Amino acid sequence: xxxxxxxxxxxxxxxxxxxxxxxxxxxxxxxxxxxxxxxxxxxxxxxxxxxxxxxxxxxxxxxxxxxxxxxxxxxxxxxxxxxxxxxxxxxxxxxxxxxxxxxxxxxxxxxxxxxxxxxxxxxxxxxxxxxxxxxxxxxxxxxxxxxxxxxxxxxxxxxxxxxxxxxxxxxxxxxxxxxxxxxxxxxxxxxxxxxxxxxxxxxxxxxxxxxxxxxxxxxxxxxxxxxxxxxxxxxxxxxxxxxxxxxxxxxxxxxxxxxxxxxxxxxxxxxxxxxxxxxxxxxxxxxxxxxxxxxxxxxxxxxxxxxxxxxxxxxxxxxxxxxxxxxxxxxxxxxxxxxxxxxxxxxxxxxxxxxxxxxxxxxxxxxxxxxxxxxxxxxxxxxxxxxxxxxxxxxxxxxxxxx
Ligand code: UDP
Numbered sequence: 001x002x003x004x005x006x007x008x009x010x011x012x013x014x015x016x017x018x019x020x021x022x023x024x025x026x027x028x029x030x031x032x033x034x035x036x037x038x039x040x041x042x043x044x045x046x047x048x049x050x051x052x053x054x055x056x057x058x059x060x061x062x063x064x065x066x067x068x069x070x071x072x073x074x075x076x077x078x079x080x081x082x083x084x085x086x087x088x089x090x091x092x093x094x095x096x097x098x099x100x101x102x103x104x105x106x107x108x109x110x111x112x113x114x115x116x117x118x119x120x121x122x123x124x125x126x127x128x129x130x131x132x133x134x135x136x137x138x139x140x141x142x143x144x145x146x147x148x149x150x151x152x153x154x155x156x157x158x159x160x161x162x163x164x165x166x167x168x169x170x171x172x173x174x175x176x177x178x179x180x181x182x183x184x185x186x187x188x189x190x191x192x193x194x195x196x197x198x199x200x201x202x203x204x205x206x207x208x209x210x211x212x213x214x215x216x217x218x219x220x221x222x223x224x225x226x227x228x229x230x231x232x233x234x235x236x237x238x239x240x241x242x243x244x245x246x247x248x249x250x251x252x253x254x255x256x257x258x259x260x261x262x263x264x265x266x267x268x269x270x271x272x273x274x275x276x277x278x279x280x281x282x283x284x285x286x287x288x289x290x291x292x293x294x295x296x297x298x299x300x301x302x303x304x305x306x307x308x309x310x311x312x313x314x315x316x317x318x319x320x321x322x323x324x325x326x327x328x329x330x331x332x333x334x335x336x337x338x339x340x341x342x343x344x345x346x347x348x349x350x351x352x353x354x355x356x357x358x359x360x361x362x363x364x365x366x367x368x369x370x371x372x373x374x375x376x377x378x379x380x381x382x383x384x385x386x387x388x389x390x391x392x393x394x395x396x397x398x399x400x401x402x403x
Contacts (some may be wrong), residue, residue, distance in 0.1 A: 002189035004056050010188050011381050021386040022055035031061045031391060032113025036076070038065060043119050044142055049187045049380055050387070059355055059388065060228035066109060066123045072101040074120045079154070082147035083121070088151060089132075099125070104193070112306055115391045120206065123158045134394040137161045140184075142171040142307055162394055167308050168329045171235045176260065183332065184308045185383035186317060186374070191286040193317055204291035209280055210246060215297040215357055220246040220289055220314075223263040228325075231346045233270050233277065235358070238350035240276070243357050249270075250280040250292055265351065293318050298356050298363070302349050303327055313378045316340065316370035321363035323352040333378065339370035 010018050034052065047063055054061040068076070075094045082088040104123035109126060115134045118124060120141065127135055137158050143166075144149065151173070158175060160165055165180045166172040172179055188191055205212060217236055221227035229249050230245050235249040249267060252260070264279075271277040282288050293299060299315035299322045306328030313320050313333055322340040324330045334340035341352035357365040376382075 002054055002187070004053055006189055007379075007381050011375065011379060015381055015385075017355060018049045019388070020058055021052070022385060023059050023272070025359045025390060025392055026059045029060065029114040029391070030112060031059055031062070031115045032111065032116070032118065033063045033117045033122045034066060034109065034126065035063075036066050036068060036073075046121075046184070046380075046383070048236065049226075050384060053380070053384060053385070061167050062113070064109060066101075066105040066126070068101045068105075068122065069261050071097050079121050079150050080374060083143045084149040084155075085140050085145035085147065087268055088150075094096075095153060102126070104267055107151060107284070115394065117387075118161075120344065121154055124154060127157050127171075130160065134163075134391075135161045135392070137164045137391065138182075138336075139164060139166055142168070143173050144171055144174070144201045159364070163390070165334070165390065166321065168332060172348060180386075181389065182383065182386045183329070183378060184310060184313075185378050185380045186313045187283075188317060193314060194290070196287070196290055200287070201291045201295050205295055205347035208248075208280055208292075210248065210295070212295075215245040215298060216295060217245055217251065217298045218292055218296040218301040219302065219351060219400065220250045220293065220311050221303070223260045223267060223282075225259075225263055225357055226303055228302045228304050229267045230270055231304075231349070232300055232302050233267070234346045235276070235300075235349040235353060238355065239349070239353045239357065242354060244276075245297075245357065246276040248278045248280060250278075250282050250289065252283060257305070289314075289367070290343065293320065296320055298353060300324065300349065300353070302343070303330070306330055308332065312340075313374050316367070317379075318376045319367045319371045321356045321367045322370060323349055323356065325349075327361070333373065334370065335373075338366065339373045340366055379384065 009193055033047055037044050051061050051063050075098050078088040078090050082090060106126060106128055111129045117136050117138050118126060118140045141368060160175050163178040163180055164175055165182050169181055200292060219232050222305045239245060269277060271279055300325035301309055301312050303325050308329035312322055312324050312330055322334060323343060324334055326342040326344055333387055334342055336342040343349040344353050
């Protein structure tokens with residue numbers, strides 16, 4: 001686990017000094033985070049990194065979990081899909097299961113924080129325990145186009161919070177409470193993002209039979225139709241007619257996701273017969289993801305729909321030229337022709353790939369701009385600052401509306 005001083009060479013002393021000043025202002029307050037899991041998923045990943053850093057800064061930060069059985073988590077998975085606007089059959093029984101488990105958690109979870117961060121919908125009903133303390137609903141989901149049935153049910157609880165936090169402006173909903181925008185972040189010192197020795201990268205390339213002497217185009221993504229892996233292969237083929245190159249499509253195991261397996265089969269079918277297409281399954285292997293990103297000539301993220309798109313931040317942080325779709329949080333990270341190239345179609349993606357491959361100096365310049373943009377906006381240190389500023393803002397007037 002990295003210590004706060006280790007971030008000084010990355011973001012500069014002034015940023016760390018600011019964090020210490022903010023932490024000073026929160027002395028005496030207890031900040032309590034509550035979610036539903038300590039491992040797996042982006043929320044747990046961020047809390048695992050943030051909580052020790054905040055404590056080191058002197059903010060008394062603690063992390064508690066709610067409990068739930070299989071049925072409860074099946075219902076909350078349905079809620080999650082419904083909030084994303086996907087079809088989900090949800091009936092009265094589901095709402096009852098959700099409320100029964102929530103009631104048990106109300107009885108069992110000890111609330112002691114002066115400031116309570118509730119992450120995502122699973123623990124949302126705990127707000128019933130609100131007293132004089134400040135409560136924040138930290139929503140990590142894009143709820144701009146939700147199933148109304150689920151949203152209206154949850155909104156009753158959201159309206160009781162002091163504030164709601166979303167990851168991008170387009171993810172939010174009209175609410176009666178104050179809203180804040182806090183984007184996700186990456187940790188530059190994590191296994192996935194720290195600089196790797198060249199030998200380590202080469203060992204990984206060798207392991208997967210990837211050549212060093214041909215450009216490597218990579219997309220790291222779950223095998224999901226919304227990540228458009230077939231579109232990536234088509235774009236690569238259009239490029240390959242002119243420039244000899246390789247393609248890496250790396251994703252998770254997909255064994256827990258029937259649709260993922262189906263997509264993986266389609267991808268394998270489409271890639272058949274081309275030894276330069278590498279389809280890799282990397283179950284939770286942050287070091288190998290890091291190595292593949294680091295070894296790539298260009299990183300793609302040709303999603304049809306996207307949340308924030310952490311893979312883009314990870315790639316830009318490694319100073320890689322990125323070709324990505326203009327969807328979700330991607331345009332927050334890439335300004336077209338400044339910190340990467342945005343595309344809207346397979347043809348557009350192929351054109352952008354060729355542009356980068358034909359002009360390495362242009363690619364290098366945009367990649368360097370991209371890295372600085374991530375340094376200034378999407379590292380964990382900015383995230384720490386935002387959480388502390390938000391905590392402080394709750395004690396100030398309503399005129400502080402956004403960070
Ligand atoms: N990821 C990974 N292995 C994989 C596929 C993805 O470690 O096989 C990581 C990826 O590096 C990123 C996260 O999973 O950190 C995906 O986040 P993103 O916001 O890009 O997309 P999501 O999967 O949340 O839609």
